[in-house]
Amino acid sequence: AQSVSQHNHHVILSEAASLELGCNYSYGGTVNLFWYVQYPGQHLQLLLKYFSGDPLVKGIKGFEAEFIKSKFSFNLRKPSVQWSDTAEYFCAVKGGATNKLIFGTGTLLAVQP
Amino acid sequence: DSGVTQTPKHLITATGQRVTLRCSPRSGDLSVYWYQQSLDQGLQFLIQYYNGEERAKGNILERFSAQQFPDLHSELNLSSLELGDSALYFCASSPASSSYNEQFFGPGTRLTVL
Numbered sequence: 001a002q003s004v005s006q007h008n009h010h011v012i013l014s015e016a017a018s019l020e021l022g023c024n025y026s027y028g029g030t031v032n033l034f035w036y037v038q039y040p041g042q043h044l045q046l047l048l049k050y051f052s053g054d055p056l057v058k059g060i061k062g063f064e065a066e067f068i069k070s071k072f073s074f075n076l077r078k079p080s081v082q083w084s085d086t087a088e089y090f091c092a093v094k095g096g097a098t099n100k101l102i103f104g105t106g107t108l109l110a111v112q113p
Numbered sequence: 114d115s116g117v118t119q120t121p122k123h124l125i126t127a128t129g130q131r132v133t134l135r136c137s138p139r140s141g142d143l144s145v146y147w148y149q150q151s152l153d154q155g156l157q158f159l160i161q162y163y164n165g166e167e168r169a170k171g172n173i174l175e176r177f178s179a180q181q182f183p184d185l186h187s188e189l190n191l192s193s194l195e196l197g198d199s200a201l202y203f204c205a206s207s208p209a210s211s212s213y214n215e216q217f218f219g220p221g222t223r224l225t226v227l
């Protein structure tokens with residue numbers, strides 16, 4: 001069965017600090033990988049996605065993620081966070097014949113001004 | 114704004130009751146997905162419909178059911194409600210022509226069972 005692990009449950013950073021959120025998945029076949037963000041009181045929004053090709057994926061708002069197949073990882077990065085990045089971040093995987101997304105447990109990021 | 118709408122925004126009801134949550138997908142999207150977000154279970158896939166037909170099922174309880182209508186809106190019916198059903202219920206839709214399953218999420222319905 002597919003699963004997604006997000007290692008950091010809560011992260012607190014100061015503005016301008018660099019961010020890396022870990023995501024590991026378990027699935028042996030071809031996967032599609034996603035990072036979604038949920039700002040306080042809002043719906044999930046897609047940050048970036050990986051389907052194939054260049055394993056370094058650039059998303060919106062300066063976020064990027066790197067797919068490392070050998071490590072089953074898809075970590076999210078941002079070189080310099082802003083207070084407005086305070087949100088919950090979800091890694092998700094779609095694999096196999098179904099279209100359902102399997103989400104990780106989420107990482108709450110708090111950026112202090 | 115993702116283009117996916119959900120009503121109502123909030124719903125407060127009592128145990129044993131039945132409620133219906135409504136979702137309208139983005140214009141042109143044929144697939145609708147339902148997810149439940151709770152503190153203890155996280156974000157869990159419940160069910161998917163594609164053009165009126167059930168396509169995939171996840172961790173959906175037998176007390177829950179869904180359908181997608183000819184105009185493509187979908188309803189999630191929750192019956193014999195229990196305290197543990199309190200959660201945020203999200204609907205998402207995806208384009209018919211995309212095999213990559215980029216899903217667009219609605220604002221959610223917050224269900225509180227007292």
